[in-house]
Amino acid sequence: MNDRKKHVVQMAHQLFIEKGFQSTSIQDILDFSGISKGTFYNYFSSKNELLIAIFKTSYSELHKLRDEVLIGQDPANIETFVKQIEMQLTLNRKKKLITLFEEVMVINDPDLKQFIELGQIRNIRWIYNRFIEIFGEEKKRYLLDCAIMFMGILRENIKFYRLANDANLNIKQVVRYTVNRVVHIVAELEESDEQLIQTEALERWLPDCQKTDHLFRKKFLHSLFTLKNIFHQKHEQLKFTELLEFIEEEVLDSKNPRFFLIKSVLQTLKTVENQTAQIEIEQLEQLVKAYFKEKDVENPYFS
Amino acid sequence: MNDRKKHVVQMAHQLFIEKGFQSTSIQDILDFSGISKGTFYNYFSSKNELLIAIFKTSYSELHKLRDEVLIGQDPANIETFVKQIEMQLTLNRKKKLITLFEEVMVINDPDLKQFIELGQIRNIRWIYNRFIEIFGEEKKRYLLDCAIMFMGILRENIKFYRLANDANLNIKQVVRYTVNRVVHIVAELEESDEQLIQTEALERWLPDCQKTDHLFRKKFLHSLFTLKNIFHQKHEQLKFTELLEFIEEEVLDSKNPRFFLIKSVLQTLKTVENQTAQIEIEQLEQLVKAYFKEKDVENPYFS
DNA sequence: TTCATATTGTACTATCTGTATAAAAATATA
DNA sequence: TATATTTTTATACAGATAGTACAATATGAA
Structure with missing residues (x-):
């Protein structure tokens, strides 16, 4: 996505936050972002597609921040989870994602609907x-x-907590309360041994590639993080962190990551004169290789 | 609301169920219900107002059925509650109320939005x-x-249960599971003594009249129910049950119930030759009188 | 410079909500 | 029954909107 297109996405998102999706006309977007109608329909085939673009960028920002919270923390510690949820909620609010989601579910566009639904399922899977x-x-x-x-309780609690304490919302309190409830529900369910939804359902809903695989993501980002730190200390960041960021985007955000490119970039990175960095890069390469191999087995057409 | 207007509401609702609110044009409604545009805008000042009319009729049907489930059952028995929730869910589904609600929250009409929100709060209060x-x-x-x-868990469970067992939904199982969870949450909260939202908030949200007062409603409907039963046995229903139904509608659904009319109708009812019925009517009259008195204290302008 | 591509501006189609109004039909009233 | 009032119809119209079509223009690389 080129810078101009990104700019349009950003401006449109701002307008949607202020006035809502439906109440913002395409003309508004054209005026606000200073492009012509022709260009708009060159970038996006419809207003709905623009909205999907907004969601995609917001999602990837969300996931990035979510993983950053994890760095250096114990993932088994529930406090880390609390922090992640708090972050997610404040970002959602800032970007009015929930409102936009709801607005979308209504529009009779199956693509849009499916996109949102997938996002919600992915979120459940993450939790x-x-x-x-x-x-x-x-x-x-x-x-x-x-x-x-947990999602249900949280959403409803936030809604009514907002109503009760109009606007001056202390998210932390709501998250704390909700997490406390869930901790007890887990214990209670173990005793009563009831189950409503088979865990296998998740795989049926999301048969997609390992791209979002929890473990891979964690290792991958941790590796990038340590490398970035090394480069930052050595003041070599200019060149190398740029390369790292390219890899990050290509692996996590691109639909069809160009493995040959990533390989080449990794080769370049290996020229760094630093023992620990080289070892880390080696590990990163192994990780990415294994990931692409697995992915190719699942999608043989791309191999 | 005259019959023709009711007919339009019904036809429009049907169209909205089939095609959604936004995707149904006013022209569609005109064609389907066989009225002219002029008449439509004579009945409703806008498409949104028509939607509110649909919601109002659906609400009153819902409340009526909900109270009917209660008749002859122990309200303290949780199984009665389960039945009520099941009924509510099937009706919601049939009338696609949730979908329409969501569709509405999006449209930038503050009246509509507030109406829906009030309905949701009232539902919470009922629970x-x-x-x-x-x-x-x-x-x-x-x-x-x-x-x-409870509302949050139920909504989310239904959503994902539907996804997992596409369409062939066994609502009972979901309600059962959800109610079981809540029973444990109640016990757990008593131990941990945590509270998120002050119960006084409810009165701030709904400072409205006692019309929906839980106790009154229960007694009132029970009284009507026994009377209807008496008339039915005696085959005098034709005239008297009609009168009873008028009272029911006037008290529960009308914005400004005409007390003088209700009083007159009760007088007519008293002419029935049946000892038990007369006693019951007497009780009903006391109940309604007390209700209107209380209401007038709150709204002295109407007295 | 030349050529391909990106962008603009504008006119156009089709759809939609809601307004206006005169004529016709139904209903109430005397 | 005759007249007055209200309701309903039919139709034209105004003002937005999403998206299409396309010729003219600008931009940037070879």
């Missing part, structure tokens, strides 16, 4: 995986239900 | 009151939170 880390693999059976209920 | 009946007055402190969380 589910985090719960496994927090509560332990042995409680897996109940944790998908817990993730789903 | 809260039912929970008090079920779990006992002494747990009141936690029960508003529980009502809110």
Whole structure:
């Protein structure tokens, strides 16, 4: 996506935050971002597609921040999870994502609808995986239900907490309360041994590639993080961190990551004169290689 | 509301169920219900107002059925509550109320938005009151939170249960599971003594008249129910049940119930030759009188 | 400079909500 | 029954909107 297109996405998002999706006309967007109608329809085939672009950039920002919270923290510590949720909520609010989501579910566009739904399922899966880390693999059976209920309780609590304490919202309190409830629900479910939704359902909903695979993502980002730190200390960041950021974007955000390019960039990175960095880069390469191999097995057409 | 207007509301609702609110044009409604544009705008000042009319009729049907479930059952028995929730869910689905609600929250009409929000708060209040009946007055402190969380869990469970078992939804199972969770949450909250939202908030949100007062509604409908039964046995229903239904509508659905009319109708009802019925009518009259008195104190301008 | 591509401006189609109004039909009133 | 009032119809119109079409223009690379 070129800079101009990005600019349009940004301006449109701002307008949507202020006036809502439906109430913002394409003409408004054209005026506000200073492009012509022709250009607009050259970039996006419709207003809905522009909205998808907005969601995609917001998602990737969200995921990035979410992973950053994890760095240097114990993922099994529930306090880390609390921080991640708080971050997610403030970002959601800032970008009015929830409002936009709701606005979308209404428009009779199956593409848009499916996109949002996938995003929500992915979010549930993320919580589910985090719960496994927090509560332990042995409680897996109940944790998908817990993730789903957690989302429900949280959403509803926020809604009415806002109503009760108009606007001056102390998110932390709501998250704390909600997390406390879920901790007890987990314990209670283990006793009563009830299950509503089979955990296998997740794989049916999201049969997609390992790209968002929890473990890979964690290792990958951790590796990038340590490398960035090394380069930062050595004041070599200018060139190398740029390359690292390219890899990050290509692997996580691109639909069809160009493996040959990533390989080449990694080769360039290896020229750094630093023992620890070289070892780390080697590990990163192994990780990425393994990831692409696995992905190719699943999608043989791309191999 | 005259019959023709009611017919339009019904036809429009049907169209909205099939095609959604936004995707149904006013012309569609005109064609489908066989009226002219002029008449439409004579009945409703806008498409949004028509939607409010649809919601109002659906609400009153919902409340009526909800109260009917209660008749002859123990309100403190949680199984009665389960039945009520099941009924509510099937009706919601049939009338696609949730979808329409969501569709509305998006349209930038403050009236519409407020109307829906009020409805949701009233629903929470109803659950809260039912929970008090079920779990006992002494747990009141936690029960508003529980009502809110119950709604959140239920909504999210339904959503993902539907996704997992596409379409062939066994609502009972979901309600059962959700109610079981809430029962434990109530017990757990009593131990941990945490509270998120003050129960006084409800009165701030809904300072409106006693019309929806839980206790009054219950007694009133029970009275009507027994009377209807008496008339039905005696085959005098034709005339008297019509009168009863008029009272029901005037008291529960009308914005400004005409007390003088209700009084007159009750006088007519008293002419029935049946000892038990007369006693019941007497009680009903006392009940309604007390209700209007209370209401007038709150709204002295109407007295 | 030349050529391909990106961008602009503008006119156009089609759809939609809501207004206006005169004529016709139904209903109330005397 | 005759007259007055209200309701309904039919139709034209105004003002927005999403998206299309296309010729003219600008930009940037070879």
